[in-house]
Structures are given as C-alpha cells and as structure tokens.
Amino acid sequence: MPGEYAFNWAAIAIAAVFGFGGVGSFFLISRILAPRRASTLTAIAYECGILPTGEGNTRYNVRYYLFALFFLIFAVETVFLFPWAFVFLDLPPAAFYSMIIFLVVLFFGLVYAWRKGVLSWR
Amino acid sequence: MTLLDLITIAVIVFVLFNGVLTVVLGVIWAERKALARLQQRVGPSRTGPSGILQTAADAVKLMLKEDVRPGSVNRLIFYLAPLLIFTPIFMLWMVLPFSSGLILSDLDIGLFYVVAILGLSVVGHVLAGWASNNKYALLGSARNAAQLISYELPLVFAVLAVGLLAQTATDRPFSLAGIVEAQGGVPYLLIMPLGFALFLVGALAETARIPFDIPHAEEEIVGGAFVEYSGIRWGVFFLTEYAGLATMAFLAAILFLGGWNGPFSDQFPPLQPLYLILKISAIILLVFWIRAPLPRLRIDQLMAFAWKLAIPASLVNLVVVATVVYAQQRNDWELWLAGGIISVVSIALAVVTGFIIQRRREQRLNQFRQRWAQ
Numbered sequence: 001m002p003g004e005y006a007f008n009w010a011a012i013a014i015a016a017v018f019g020f021g022g023v024g025s026f027f028l029i030s031r032i033l034a035p036r037r038a039s040t041l042t043a044i045a046y047e048c049g050i051l052p053t054g055e056g057n058t059r060y061n062v063r064y065y066l067f068a069l070f071f072l073i074f075a076v077e078t079v080f081l082f083p084w085a086f087v088f089l090d091l092p093p094a095a096f097y098s099m100i101i102f103l104v105v106l107f108f109g110l111v112y113a114w115r116k117g118v119l120s121w122r
Numbered sequence: 123m124t125l126l127d128l129i130t131i132a133v134i135v136f137v138l139f140n141g142v143l144t145v146v147l148g149v150i151w152a153e154r155k156a157l158a159r160l161q162q163r164v165g166p167s168r169t170g171p172s173g174i175l176q177t178a179a180d181a182v183k184l185m186l187k188e189d190v191r192p193g194s195v196n197r198l199i200f201y202l203a204p205l206l207i208f209t210p211i212f213m214l215w216m217v218l219p220f221s222s223g224l225i226l227s228d229l230d231i232g233l234f235y236v237v238a239i240l241g242l243s244v245v246g247h248v249l250a251g252w253a254s255n256n257k258y259a260l261l262g263s264a265r266n267a268a269q270l271i272s273y274e275l276p277l278v279f280a281v282l283a284v285g286l287l288a289q290t291a292t293d294r295p296f297s298l299a300g301i302v303e304a305q306g307g308v309p310y311l312l313i314m315p316l317g318f319a320l321f322l323v324g325a326l327a328e329t330a331r332i333p334f335d336i337p338h339a340e341e342e343i344v345g346g347a348f349v350e351y352s353g354i355r356w357g358v359f360f361l362t363e364y365a366g367l368a369t370m371a372f373l374a375a376i377l378f379l380g381g382w383n384g385p386f387s388d389q390f391p392p393l394q395p396l397y398l399i400l401k402i403s404a405i406i407l408l409v410f411w412i413r414a415p416l417p418r419l420r421i422d423q424l425m426a427f428a429w430k431l432a433i434p435a436s437l438v439n440l441v442v443v444a445t446v447v448y449a450q451q452r453n454d455w456e457l458w459l460a461g462g463i464i465s466v467v468s469i470a471l472a473v474v475t476g477f478i479i480q481r482r483r484e485q486r487l488n489q490f491r492q493r494w495a496q
Contacts, residue, residue: 008227011131012235015216018135019209023358027201030185030354043193045256046349058257064264067425071271074433075241078278081440082234085282086296088444089289089451096448100441107437110429119429121422 066118070110077106134226138215146364147177153364153410160414184357192255192350199253204351204358207246210239211365218372219299221382221394232298233285236373237278240328243366244270247337247347250359254350262346265421266337269327272428273334277324279436280317283443284310284377287464290447290457302381309380313461314443316468316475318378320436322405325370327424329363331409333416336424367409368402375401435475442467 045052084091084099113119151166151174158165166173191200217232219225229235244267251263285296287310294300311318327334337346348359375381379401382394419427443464450460 007127007131008229010128011135011216011227012213014128014131014135015138015213016209018132018139019212020205022139022212023205023208026185026354026358030187030189033186034353035188037188042190045192045194045254046344047257048344052256057252057255057260060261060264063425064268067268067272067429070429071275074275075271078237078275078282081282085285085444088286088448093452096444100444103437103441107434110433114430119426121425 061121063121070113070118073109074106077103131226135216138226139212142212142215142365142368143361145368146361147181149364149368149406150177150180150360152406153413156407156410157414160411181357184354187353189353189355194255195350196253196255199249200350203246203250203253204355204362205246206249207243208358208362208365210242210246211362211369213239214369217298218369219302219376219381220398221391222299222303223391224395225299228297228299230294231296233281233296233301236298237274237281240277241270241274243362250351251347254347256350258343258345259347259349262337262339262343262349265339265343266330266347268421269330269334269337269424272425273324273327273432276320276428276432276436277328279433279440280314280320280324281377283314283317283436283440286440286443286447287313290450290460298376302376302383305380306383308461309378309383311378311380313465314378314439314468315465316435316439316472317443318374319472320432320439321374321378322408323432325374326409326412327428329366329370331367332413333419334424335418336421339418367406371402371405371409374405379405431475431478435471438471439468442471 047053080102081099088096088099154176155165155172166176169175169179191197214236216227217225217229217235219228247266247270248263251259251261251266254260284301288295288301288304291304291306292300295304330337339346343349348356351359375398381401382398384393384397387393387397446460446463446467449455450457
C-alpha cells in the first residue's frame with residue numbers, strides 16, 4: 001500500500017528530526033542553566049593534567065587502515081548478499097550455488113590475507 | 123498521508139524518545155545495582171527508594187555542569203558529533219515491534235534497515251575523536267572504528283541467517299514482526315545457538331561493553347573519543363551507550379528468543395509486551411553478569427577473534443543455513459528435519475570454535491610458563 005509506505009518512512013524521517021532536536025534541546029537547556037567561566041587553563045587539551053606536547057592529530061598504527069579496507073570488501077559482499085537472500089528460494093540451483101561459490105572465494109581471500117600476516121599485529 | 127497522520131507520528135515519536143530516555147535511566151540504575159550485588163556492595167541507596175532516582179539526579183547534575191570546550195577543537199564537528207552518535211540508535215527504535223499490533227513503522231526490509239542504520243553510529247565516534255584534536259581521543263576513535271566495523275560483519279551474517287531461516291515460516295522474512303511470527307513454535311536460539319552467540323558477542327562489541335571496552339579504556343586513553351567532552355555532551359555519549367545496549371537486547375530478544383511469543387500470548391495479546399520485556403531484561407542482566415568477572419581484552423586479541431574466528435564461523439553458519447533451507451524447500455523435507463540439521467551443525471561449529479579458543483589459550487599459557495621457567 002502506498003499510504004502505508006509513506007507512513008513508515010515518514011516515521012523514520014520524523015525520528016531523525018526528533019533525535020537531533022531532542023539532543024539539541026538538552027544542549028540548549030544546559031547552555032541556559034550551566035555556568036560558563038572560560039579560562040586559559042580549561043581551554044588546553046586534556047592530557048591527564050600535563051601540558052600537551054606535539055600535535056593533537058597524532059600518528060597511529062596503519063593496521064586500522066588495513067582492517068578498514070578489509071571491512072569494505074566484506075561490506076560490499078553483504079550488499080550483494082541481501083538481495084540474494086530476499087529471493088533465494090525462487091532461484092534456480094545454478095543461481096543459488098553461484099552465490100555460495102562467491103562466498104567461498106571471499107573466504108579464501110580472507111585465508112590468503114591471514115597467511116600473509118595482515119591480520120596479526122606486529 | 124494526511125496532516126493528522128504526521129501529528130500522530132510526531133506524538134508517538136515524542137513518546138518513544140522519552141521512553142528511550144526512561145529506559146536508559148532504568149538500565150543504568152539496574153547495572154549499578156546488579157554490579158554492586160555481584161561485588162558484594164550495596165550500590166546507589168540514598169536517592170529515592172533503593173537509589174532508583176540516582177541516575178535522574180546524575181542527569182540533572184550533568185545538565186547543570188559547565189560545558190568546557192578546549193580552544194583547539196574543530197568547533198562545528200565537535201558540536202555535531204554527539205547528535206550524529208545518538209540519532210541512529212534512536213532511529214532504530216522506530217521499527218522495533220512491541221507486540222503483534224504495536225509497531226510504529228513495520229518495514230518489509232526492517233532487518234536491512236537495522237543493519238544499515240547500525241553502521242552509521244561509527245561516523246559520529248570517528249568525528250568526535252578527530253574534532254577533539256587530542257591524542258587520546260584520536261586513538262580511542264580509531265579503536266572504536268576498527269572494533270565497530272570488525273564486529274559488524276559477524277553480527278550482520280548472523281542476522282542474515284535469521285532472515286534466511288524465517289523464509290521457511292513466513293512470507294515477510296525480513297520484517298522484524300514477520301521474524302517474530304515465524305518463531306511461533308521454536309525460538310531461533312534453539313535452532314541456531316552459534317548465531318545467537320555470534321550476535322551476542324557482536325552486540326557487546328558494538329556497544330563497547332566490557333570485555334570489549336577498548337575504545338574507552340579509562341586506564342590507558344582516559345575515556346577515548348569523549349575525553350574533551352564535559353557536562354551534558356559527555357552525558358549524550360553515555361546515554362547512547364546504554365540506549366545501544368537496550369536496543370541490542372531488544373534485537374536479540376526479537377531475532378533469537380521468539381520476541382513476544384510465550385505461553386498463551388496468542389489468546390491474551392496484553393501478555394505479549396510483558397514476555398518481550400522479560401526476555402529483554404534477561405539479556406541485559408546477562409550482559410551485566412558478563413561484565414562483572416571479565417577483564418578488558420587487548421586490541422590484537424579483539425581483532426584476531428573477530429577476523430580469525432567470528433567471521434569464518436558466521437560465514438560457515440550462513441552457508442549451512444542457506445543450503446539446508448534451500449534443500450528443504452526444493453525437496454519438501456519436514457521442517458523439523460531441516461531445523462534439526464541446522465541445530466546439530468550449529469552446535470558442532472560452536473564446540474569446534476570453543477575448542478580452538480581453549481587450545482590457543484593453553485598454547486599461550488605454556489609459552490608464558492616456559493618463559494618464566496628460564
């Protein structure tokens with residue numbers, strides 16, 4: 001039903017508005033009620049009481065980036081999996097098993113990366 | 123779609139928003155009480171009967187606290203990040219069914235919606251860490267991003283397996299209400315225990331609960347992405363964490379514990395929300411119980427568990443469920459036979475996974491023993 005469709009998604013759009021608006025209203029109330037005494041000391045980045053050294057945006061391990069790349073591959077896989085899962089009972093066996101083969105290929109991709117040592121933190 | 127519809131939706135959403143806030147206040151109080159009981163303390167006891175108003179008092183205190191903002195932060199993103207963290211979690215509550223008739227927007231692709239919106243919350247964490255211009259915050263947000271994306275995969279595969287399984291019993295297998303109706307006879311916890319275990323571990327990691335609270339890690343990076351936040355902005359991070367816990371428990375109850383199904387739930391519909399609340403509370407208490415005795419994992423252990431164990435296990439689980447359901451529909455097997463096969467394979471996989479963890483643990487212990495013997 002088109003009416004129900006519009007109703008469902010309107011609810012989600014209104015929820016997004018209420019999420020932003022509700023949390024924003026907390027900030028507004030806090031801004032009105034809370035004291036504000038800006039000083040040079042509270043304006044410094046917090047590093048456990050010691051004066052901060054170097055840049056705030058520091059370097060960190062490149063592994064995080066590799067894992068993000070991996071996630072991208074598997075996330076694309078889930079994007080393919082969901083439409084398949086919607087219709088998989090009506091598919092002919094060839095179409096069904098080609099998805100399984102796709103999963104197996106991806107699994108071996110993971111095994112390859114594992115053997116290459118990408119998944120271990122050294 | 124009329125103006126009246128819009129006003130109705132707005133009122134319901136407003137009620138739900140306040141409902142989520144109340145649930146969070148209750149869950150925080152319950153956690154403090156439960157943890158206190160597990161550690162032989164009393165817990166909050168002064169504010170109201172059994173300290174039940176303690177979290178409300180904390181919220182008021184956070185409202186009245188000064189909002190300290192360092193000069194070096196990126197202002198726009200810094201202010202935007204708490205909003206971006208909370209809103210996706212709140213948007214999930216629109217599609218959650220409270221009973222067979224009580225659901226705001228019953229999407230046909232509710233399962234896909236849940237997975238998609240769940241992935242959004244990582245953006246807010248990364249933005250918060252980056253905008254803070256603080257080393258600890260940056261490290262915390264990097265850890266948070268790595269953890270969220272790694273554990274999203276086993277979670278998604280377990281959820282997808284539920285959708286596949288539901289196709290045997292309902293014609294709306296990807297709507298959350300349809301999944302609950304499909305579990306009228308047997309909850310999927312009994313058919314797919316491995317899926318439930320993976321979902322639970324993924325949910326713990328997604329909400330950064332102990333033993334997966336590496337992104338916060340108070341002893342090393344003093345709170346992670348929200349080091350620089352204070353007052354109510356910090357409170358929103360906390361609120362989101364507990365709202366996420368309640369949402370995940372809700373999803374686990376719907377997807378694996380049979381939702382509102384229970385004895386006489388069809389004859390007396392008012393019983394349905396009661397059963398649902400009981401199941402959600404049981405899962406939340408299980409999470410508190412997991413928190414009490416366990417230490418925090420290291421980041422390499424965390425990632426190794428996700429990529430070397432949880433993702434392969436969930437992939438195998440998915441393939442087995444798909445194949446058995448497909449064969450059952452093609453060859454007209456009995457339903458109990460298909461369910462039995464899946465459950466036997468699932469239990470076997472869970473045992474193998476546990477065996478691998480145990481063997482690895484003994485290897486590590488032996489390494490330590492040899493090192494200390496020298």
